[in-house]
Amino acid sequence: MVSVPAMQRNKVILDLVERVGPAEAGQVVEVPLGPGQQGLVERWCERAGHRLLAVEGDVATIRRGPIPDDDAMLDEIPVDRQPGARLWIYTNFDCNLACDYCCAKSSPQAERRALGPDRIRELVAEGAEHGVTEIFLTGGEPFLLWDLDEIVAACAARAPTTILTNGMLFRGRRLDMLRAMPRADVALQISLDSATAELHDLHRGAGSWQRALDGIRTALREGFRVRVAATVAAGEAGADEIAAFHSLLDGFGIDRDDQVIRPVAHRGFADDGVTLTIESLVPEVTVTADGIYWHPVTAGHEDQLVSRSLFPLGDAIAEVRRRFAAYRWETRTAAQRFTCA
Amino acid sequence: MAESLLVGAVAYTPNIVLIWEGLRDYFADGPIETDFVLFSNYGRQVDALLDGTIDVAWNTNVAWARTVFQTDGRCQALAMRDVDAAFQTVFVTRAGNEFDELADLRGRRLALGSRDSAQAAILPVQYLRDAGLADGEVEFVRQESDIGKHGDTGRSELDAIRLLMDDEADAAAIGINTWEAIGREELMPGALAEFWRSPRYSHCNFTALDTLPEDVRRPWVEHLLAMSWDEPEHRRIMELEGLRRRWVLPDMEGYASLFEAIENQGISPRW
Numbered sequence: 001m002v003s004v005p006a007m008q009r010n011k012v013i014l015d016l017v018e019r020v021g022p023a024e025a026g027q028v029v030e031v032p033l034g035p036g037q038q039g040l041v042e043r044w045c046e047r048a049g050h051r052l053l054a055v056e057g058d059v060a061t062i063r064r065g066p067i068p069d070d071d072a073m074l075d076e077i078p079v080d081r082q083p084g085a086r087l088w089i090y091t092n093f094d095c096n097l098a099c100d101y102c103c104a105k106s107s108p109q110a111e112r113r114a115l116g117p118d119r120i121r122e123l124v125a126e127g128a129e130h131g132v133t134e135i136f137l138t139g140g141e142p143f144l145l146w147d148l149d150e151i152v153a154a155c156a157a158r159a160p161t162t163i164l165t166n167g168m169l170f171r172g173r174r175l176d177m178l179r180a181m182p183r184a185d186v187a188l189q190i191s192l193d194s195a196t197a198e199l200h201d202l203h204r205g206a207g208s209w210q211r212a213l214d215g216i217r218t219a220l221r222e223g224f225r226v227r228v229a230a231t232v233a234a235g236e237a238g239a240d241e242i243a244a245f246h247s248l249l250d251g252f253g254i255d256r257d258d259q260v261i262r263p264v265a266h267r268g269f270a271d272d273g274v275t276l277t278i279e280s281l282v283p284e285v286t287v288t289a290d291g292i293y294w295h296p297v298t299a300g301h302e303d304q305l306v307s308r309s310l311f312p313l314g315d316a317i318a319e320v321r322r323r324f325a326a327y328r329w330e331t332r333t334a335a336q337r338f339t340c341a
Numbered sequence: 342m343a344e345s346l347l348v349g350a351v352a353y354t355p356n357i358v359l360i361w362e363g364l365r366d367y368f369a370d371g372p373i374e375t376d377f378v379l380f381s382n383y384g385r386q387v388d389a390l391l392d393g394t395i396d397v398a399w400n401t402n403v404a405w406a407r408t409v410f411q412t413d414g415r416c417q418a419l420a421m422r423d424v425d426a427a428f429q430t431v432f433v434t435r436a437g438n439e440f441d442e443l444a445d446l447r448g449r450r451l452a453l454g455s456r457d458s459a460q461a462a463i464l465p466v467q468y469l470r471d472a473g474l475a476d477g478e479v480e481f482v483r484q485e486s487d488i489g490k491h492g493d494t495g496r497s498e499l500d501a502i503r504l505l506m507d508d509e510a511d512a513a514a515i516g517i518n519t520w521e522a523i524g525r526e527e528l529m530p531g532a533l534a535e536f537w538r539s540p541r542y543s544h545c546n547f548t549a550l551d552t553l554p555e556d557v558r559r560p561w562v563e564h565l566l567a568m569s570w571d572e573p574e575h576r577r578i579m580e581l582e583g584l585r586r587r588w589v590l591p592d593m594e595g596y597a598s599l600f601e602a603i604e605n606q607g608i609s610p611r612w
Contacts, residue, residue, distance in 0.1 A: 066580035
C-alpha cells in the first residue's frame with residue numbers, strides 16, 4: 001500500500017495533465033510543485049512530449065508540446081543553407097583597407113589573430129566529418145598571409161572553398177600564390193560596391209575601386225570562378241545604380257548568380273545598417289582565433305559567441321543546430337500567440 | 342462537385358484552432374477546399390449537421406450515435422484516427438486493493454466521468470451489467486465536469502482519479518487516453534493499478550449525412566488519409582489531434598457495444 005504522502009506527491013501528475021494538456025501547443029505553463037515532485041515532472045514531460053524548461057523554487061515551467069525534433073525544424077531550410085553546411089574561417093583580422101562599415105573592425109592596425117594552416121587543416125577535416133559541404137575563408141584580408149596557398153589547398157581538399165578578398169593584392173609573390181591555387185574547387189569573392197569609383201571609394205578609400213576592378217580582371221584571366229559582392233548602405237544604391245552594377249559585371253561574363261548585393265550590417269565599424277540578432281540570422285558556423293561564432297557578420301561579438309574552444313568543432317556545430325531549431329520553434333509559436341486579429 | 346466543405350468541431354481546447362487551421366491549409370492544396378466552424382458542445386454540432394449548416398461533423402462516438410438515432414441511420418462515417426479504432430476503457434484502483442475482475446466492485450464505490458462520456462460513464466455501466474452486477478450493487482460517484490463535450494477534455498476522468506487517490510472512491514473508470522496521459526502505472530508505481538480493461542471499441546469519426554455526394558466524399562477522404570506522419574507540418578497537426586500515425590477508414594463494428602449500452606440504459610437520443 002502506498003503511503004498517504006506518496007499518494008499526495010503523485011497527484012502532481014493530475015495537475016500536469018490538467019494544466020498543460022489544455023494549453024496551446026508551444027505555450028509556456030507554470031505548475032506548482034511540492035517537495036520531491038521534480039523527478040515525476042521530468043519523467044512525465046519526457047513521456048508526454050513536453051519540455052521542462054526550469055524548476056525554480058516550487059514552480060515548474062513547462063513548454064507544451066508537441067515539440068518537433070531538431071531535424072524536422074532544420075529540414076525547413078534548404079540543405080546547403082542548413083546550419084553546419086557552411087563553415088566560415090576568419091584566417092586573420094588585419095587588412096590593407098579600413099572600410100568604414102567593416103563588421104569585423106579590420107584595418108591595417110588590427111591585430112592579425114591568424115588561425116594558421118595547422119589549426120585550419122584540423123578544422124576542415126573535422127568539419128567534413130560533421131556535414132560541412134562548403135568553406136569560406138575571410139578576414140581581414142586573407143591575401144596578406146604568406147601561407148594562404150597552403151590554407152586554401154587544405155580546405156579545397158575537403159570541400160568547395162571560396163576566398164573573400166578585396167582583390168587588390170594580386171601582384172608579385174601574392175600573384176604567384178594565387179596562381180598556385182587549385183581552380184576546380186576554389187572561387188574568389190571580390191568586394192566591389194558600385195559600378196563607378198565614387199561610392200566604392202567613399203567607404204573603402206581612394207583608388208580602391210580601380211584596384212578591385214583590376215583584381216577581378218586578374219582572377220578571371222587566371223581561370224578562377226569569380227563572385228563579386230557589393231555591400232550597400234541604405235539609400236545609397238537606387239535602381240539605376242544596381243542596373244549599372246549588373247551591367248558592368250555582365251560585361252566581365254560573371255554569372256548573375258555570382259553578382260551579390262547585400263546591405264550593410266549594423267555591426268563593427270558600421271554606424272547604421274541592418275540589425276542582426278541570433279534569432280534573426282540563419283547561423284553559419286564561423287571560426288576565428290578567438291572562438292566560434294554564430295555567423296560571419298557577427299564574428300568577434302560576444303552576444304553571438306558559441307564557444308571559446310575551437311575543438312571539437314563537431315560539438316559547436318551540434319550546439320548551433322540545436323539552438324537554431326529551438327529559436328525557430330520559439331519564433332513560430334510566438335507568432336501564433338501574438339496574432340493581432 | 343462542391344467547391345468547399347464546411348466541417349464542425351467542438352472547441353474543447355485552444356489547440357482545436359491550431360488543428361483546424363492546419364487542416365484547412367492542408368485541404369487548400371487538395372481536391373475539396375475545406376473550412377471549419379467551432380461549437381461549444383456536441384449537441385449543437387449534431388443539430389447543425391442535421392439542419393445543413395455544416396457538411397461534416399468531427400464527432401465523438403456518442404455524437405455519432407445521436408446522429409444515427411436522429412436520422413434513422415441516414416448518415417455515414419467517413420474516417421477516424423487510428424486511435425479511434427482501438428479505444429478502450431480502463432478500470433483502475435489504488436495499488437493494494439485486491440481487485441481482479443469487475444465483480445469485485447460489488448458493494449464498492451466506482452468513480453465515473455461525465456454521464457455523456459462513452460468511455461468514462463456509459464460503457465462502464467454496461468460492462469458492469471455484462472459482468473452480472475445488478476443496478477445498485479455498485480455505488481457510482483459521478484464527476485460531471487465536462488458535460489456536453491462527451492468526456493473530450495478528460496477533466497471528469499482526472500476528477501474521478503482524484504477521488505480514487507483521496508480514498509473517496511474504490512475504483513475509477515477512465516479512457517485509455519487518460520490512462521496513458523497520466524503515465525499508466527509506470528509514472529506512479531505503487532499508487533494506481535489497472536485491474537480490468539475493456540475490449541476495443543470505436544470512438545470519434547467524421548460524420549456526414551448520406552446526402553453528401555460521392556464525388557465529394559471520396560476525394561475528401563482520400564486526401565485526409567494521405568496526410569503523412571513523415572511530413573513535419575502534417576505531423577504537427579496529427580500529433581495535436583492525438584493520432585498515433587494515420588487517419589483510417591472507420592471501423593463500424595466498433596460502435597456496436599455503445600449502441601447496445603445506449604439502448605440498454607434507455608439513454609435518450611437527444612441530451
